[in-house]
Amino acid sequence: MALIVQKYGGSSVADAEKIKNAARRIAATRDEGNEVVVVVSAMGKTTDNLVSLAYQVNEHPDDRELDALLSTGELVSSTLLAMALAAMGYQAISLSGAQAGITTTSSHRRARILNIEPRRISKELEKGSIVIVAGFQGITEEMDVTTLGRGASDTTAVALAASLKAEVCQIYTDVEGVYTADPRVVAEAQPLEEIGYEEMLELASHGARVMHGRAVELGELYEVPIQVSSSFTGKPGTLIHGGVSMEVRNKVRSIAHDLDIAKITVVGVPDRPGIAAAIFEPLAGAGISVDTIVQNASVDNITDLTFTVASGQEDEALKVVEPIAREIGARECVSDSRLGQVSVVGTGMQNTPGFASRMFSTLSEQGINIQLITTSEIRITCIIEEDRVEDAVRALHRAFRLDAKE
Amino acid sequence: MALIVQKYGGSSVADAEKIKNAARRIAATRDEGNEVVVVVSAMGKTTDNLVSLAYQVNEHPDDRELDALLSTGELVSSTLLAMALAAMGYQAISLSGAQAGITTTSSHRRARILNIEPRRISKELEKGSIVIVAGFQGITEEMDVTTLGRGASDTTAVALAASLKAEVCQIYTDVEGVYTADPRVVAEAQPLEEIGYEEMLELASHGARVMHGRAVELGELYEVPIQVSSSFTGKPGTLIHGGVSMEVRNKVRSIAHDLDIAKITVVGVPDRPGIAAAIFEPLAGAGISVDTIVQNASVDNITDLTFTVASGQEDEALKVVEPIAREIGARECVSDSRLGQVSVVGTGMQNTPGFASRMFSTLSEQGINIQLITTSEIRITCIIEEDRVEDAVRALHRAFRLDAKE
Numbered sequence: 001m002a003l004i005v006q007k008y009g010g011s012s013v014a015d016a017e018k019i020k021n022a023a024r025r026i027a028a029t030r031d032e033g034n035e036v037v038v039v040v041s042a043m044g045k046t047t048d049n050l051v052s053l054a055y056q057v058n059e060h061p062d063d064r065e066l067d068a069l070l071s072t073g074e075l076v077s078s079t080l081l082a083m084a085l086a087a088m089g090y091q092a093i094s095l096s097g098a099q100a101g102i103t104t105t106s107s108h109r110r111a112r113i114l115n116i117e118p119r120r121i122s123k124e125l126e127k128g129s130i131v132i133v134a135g136f137q138g139i140t141e142e143m144d145v146t147t148l149g150r151g152a153s154d155t156t157a158v159a160l161a162a163s164l165k166a167e168v169c170q171i172y173t174d175v176e177g178v179y180t181a182d183p184r185v186v187a188e189a190q191p192l193e194e195i196g197y198e199e200m201l202e203l204a205s206h207g208a209r210v211m212h213g214r215a216v217e218l219g220e221l222y223e224v225p226i227q228v229s230s231s232f233t234g235k236p237g238t239l240i241h242g243g244v245s246m247e248v249r250n251k252v253r254s255i256a257h258d259l260d261i262a263k264i265t266v267v268g269v270p271d272r273p274g275i276a277a278a279i280f281e282p283l284a285g286a287g288i289s290v291d292t293i294v295q296n297a298s299v300d301n302i303t304d305l306t307f308t309v310a311s312g313q314e315d316e317a318l319k320v321v322e323p324i325a326r327e328i329g330a331r332e333c334v335s336d337s338r339l340g341q342v343s344v345v346g347t348g349m350q351n352t353p354g355f356a357s358r359m360f361s362t363l364s365e366q367g368i369n370i371q372l373i374t375t376s377e378i379r380i381t382c383i384i385e386e387d388r389v390e391d392a393v394r395a396l397h398r399a400f401r402l403d404a405k406e
Numbered sequence: 407m408a409l410i411v412q413k414y415g416g417s418s419v420a421d422a423e424k425i426k427n428a429a430r431r432i433a434a435t436r437d438e439g440n441e442v443v444v445v446v447s448a449m450g451k452t453t454d455n456l457v458s459l460a461y462q463v464n465e466h467p468d469d470r471e472l473d474a475l476l477s478t479g480e481l482v483s484s485t486l487l488a489m490a491l492a493a494m495g496y497q498a499i500s501l502s503g504a505q506a507g508i509t510t511t512s513s514h515r516r517a518r519i520l521n522i523e524p525r526r527i528s529k530e531l532e533k534g535s536i537v538i539v540a541g542f543q544g545i546t547e548e549m550d551v552t553t554l555g556r557g558a559s560d561t562t563a564v565a566l567a568a569s570l571k572a573e574v575c576q577i578y579t580d581v582e583g584v585y586t587a588d589p590r591v592v593a594e595a596q597p598l599e600e601i602g603y604e605e606m607l608e609l610a611s612h613g614a615r616v617m618h619g620r621a622v623e624l625g626e627l628y629e630v631p632i633q634v635s636s637s638f639t640g641k642p643g644t645l646i647h648g649g650v651s652m653e654v655r656n657k658v659r660s661i662a663h664d665l666d667i668a669k670i671t672v673v674g675v676p677d678r679p680g681i682a683a684a685i686f687e688p689l690a691g692a693g694i695s696v697d698t699i700v701q702n703a704s705v706d707n708i709t710d711l712t713f714t715v716a717s718g719q720e721d722e723a724l725k726v727v728e729p730i731a732r733e734i735g736a737r738e739c740v741s742d743s744r745l746g747q748v749s750v751v752g753t754g755m756q757n758t759p760g761f762a763s764r765m766f767s768t769l770s771e772q773g774i775n776i777q778l779i780t781t782s783e784i785r786i787t788c789i790i791e792e793d794r795v796e797d798a799v800r801a802l803h804r805a806f807r808l809d810a811k812e
Binding site: 016019020023050053054056057058059060061062064065066068069071072075076078079080081082083084086087093094096098099120143144145 | 422425426429456459460462463464465466467468470471472474475477478481482484485486487488489490492493499500502504505526549550551
């Protein structure tokens, strides 16, 4: 008997009918002779509605209280899912994050899982129950409820799968898996049967919204195979795992894009040690997540320092950086929020010549100007004008022949 | 510095504006130099909405899951109230029933409080916080969430007041206190400044919906003074306590009524020991609450046994009683669900002649037929036709001169 962890996202449990639909899928997995642990997100727009209620009574709600408030969304969906299974004749029990033994740090709104003590889960599995765990939440040593950050039910699921040594972690969502590009942008985008953890991590952190990067990282660390599928179709979706077949290595697997990029350049920075720290530590302290950082070669000990943030955080970032720029004697700060990025991702790129040049020439043929380039071992990213991003994705998808079925 | 426990009902926290209003009242109590612990119900119709969701996925939802589901309503309102207080500059923290240390029996939907371990509450009070506790809920030894029954946030509040040795437990609701009769029925009904625990208990268990009988019992047991007021007006309301002034004793204090009474009569019951047990034990086992029981004097060892239940439970009760009636050789079961009851309540009645006769003659003058009579030391109740109940209340209010201001 295999142990399988399944996770259902908010759109998969948005109303009573969808909850019953998810229950049928869970029941089928049980009928195949598996033990099943399910992690569930809040129903549809529940979390947004709770946040809006909070802001109606307090413009700056306390993080501890917000966590206690938001965590109720997953309590509701987990109990309803357990009830729907019971109505179908299956023994099922819902557990809160606390009951499931998930202890976290006390950094509210973005807590990290410290430990999972799955005693209660194991006891309920032994009794023959399907166990439904409220995603996205845990509890501190002080018994205060925490949340793991938006979209972090994926993290709960993979962490539970690791802790319970599950055979696979199945993520049910509103897309049919990982594609060669966003199918809403590229009509010919093809589903991928499998992809490696690292590739998936690069895609997730460069705009692919299929699943949460933190969960992929955790999957890699604990070697949990992750299957991403749609809860609305019967298709198998994409398997994220470590042992990706030889023949799909050394090629571009998928094009990721992100429309919400802002670029900030600190111009005329004196090139001396400690300057980068002076700029980026205060940004981190203000909770601003910096994506790409590029420093041009220094001429006459003067350099330009460019970094990107999400478009919404541009003004906040400028507020932090401008006084520092003055202090360190930089000339000025300039920003541009009408940017986006396009990334090609695939293992073995660095050892295979020609990928980068094909990417650059494809963009050039489309008359698209590249503002910044960054690379990792398995990714090349170009920052370009926002309104040319979708053209770029389509052109690159053709250039790397991703429309051919595997 | 006094410690005050306040409880706000669902209508007092029905939306963001009402939550802010409750927060202002709490803040005012704090400003007077008191330590404040607040118990809160779920917002407006939240509990009904959650129950409806449950029935959409399961016609017979499991009690444990229902408790886990329903308890979220109070988590939401308690966090929002804490946030509203923070917005006004007050230090406040919300606690779930579990965090507040409320342990209960494991009878889901109708759990009883076993113990309150208020360590966390005391710690937060010492830090200077206003503590907001989610009402209506507790936790079992196994860490499963329980609820105490509908309307039981009153019970949470009085139990906390007892455990914390609070000076007073203030119940804020949508009425202005306890009246000489329901003001919606009797325009001249007068508010009562004070009332004894026993009188209040009789009123609560005979139709007055001001507050939960269980909470009054607990108040009496632990000698917690309970102040019932409206959260929307500044009026002091009614104090329920043990030391009611001498001058208000030995008179009728209030008329209670209840429109939803069904009567079941088992006709022709052989009069022998064990018959009553044979009928009422199975009813209790089926969770049917029997109110009044009357057995007529036995003639030729044959008697009639009559009892009342809430109108909604009539069919269920008949289903239990009919097979038993056949078994014990009774002639038949007859039922009538179009009944109601009217009660006059006041201490010392039994020792003061004339109360009962005045009640019966008043009803007789109105042409109202009395079907059943029951009494306690401080109450006389008549079961009459449902559509004459309000006439009876008005006539009795006049007859006992309750429209005169105290």
